[in-house]
Amino acid sequence: MIQFHGNMEPAFRQDCCTGIKKSKGNLKKSQGKRNESDRKKQLTDFKGDLHNEKEFEQHFRTGKEKVMKILVSACLLGVCCRYNGKGELNPAIKELLGKHQLIPVCPEILGGLSTPRMPAERQGVRVMTRDGRDVTAAYEKGAEETLKLAELFGCRHAILKERSPSCGNGVIYDGTFQGKRIPGDGKTTELLKKHGIQVAGESDFMTREAFL
Numbered sequence: 001m002i003q004f005h006g007n008m009e010p011a012f013r014q015d016c017c018t019g020i021k022k023s024k025g026n027l028k029k030s031q032g033k034r035n036e037s038d039r040k041k042q043l044t045d046f047k048g049d050l051h052n053e054k055e056f057e058q059h060f061r062t063g064k065e066k067v068m069k070i071l072v073s074a075c076l077l078g079v080c081c082r083y084n085g086k087g088e089l090n091p092a093i094k095e096l097l098g099k100h101q102l103i104p105v106c107p108e109i110l111g112g113l114s115t116p117r118m119p120a121e122r123q124g125v126r127v128m129t130r131d132g133r134d135v136t137a138a139y140e141k142g143a144e145e146t147l148k149l150a151e152l153f154g155c156r157h158a159i160l161k162e163r164s165p166s167c168g169n170g171v172i173y174d175g176t177f178q179g180k181r182i183p184g185d186g187k188t189t190e191l192l193k194k195h196g197i198q199v200a201g202e203s204d205f206m207t208r209e210a211f212l
Helices: 010-045 053-062 091-098 136-153 187-194
Strands: 069-073 101-105 120-123 126-129 157-160 171-173 181-183 198-201
Touching (some): 126 136, 136 187
Parallel strands (some): 157 198
Antiparallel strands (some): 171 181
């Protein structure tokens, strides 16, 4: 704090005080610009599932990790809904429960198919069972219902069962029921991707930065 001696002219005192106030004001403005610059840089560099500035601000204020809502094939959470009536809890996916909200889905059941059911594979745009029945309509309905849930819960990511005619991502069976694989997506994965939802399989989601 600056102290003035009694013999200093009042006008000079006033000028000094005014100068100090201006200096403080300029310092605050400078700090404010630096803080704003730092905040914008953090927003640009921030790596995670934050899609806009509002979400970043919430994260920045709370200091908490972003909780995502993720669609997950129910069979990967241990629900017995696969074509053979089985399910298997994936330990790595189970660990996500500690950080995120998982929304279990089974497109085949949502499409009206039973469990267990005849194995099916994609044959072009159709989905056929091993005994020759066309079940495309059920698989398309299951995809549409799954999309409804994704939009209802605000899911932007999904972890789905690999190679499934519904949930396969990038690789599916070729339709011959001989275990041969080809590039392609299941019906549900195909629809989710068209609506901007990122899809991963149970073996590769841990390599995706969004899920870490």
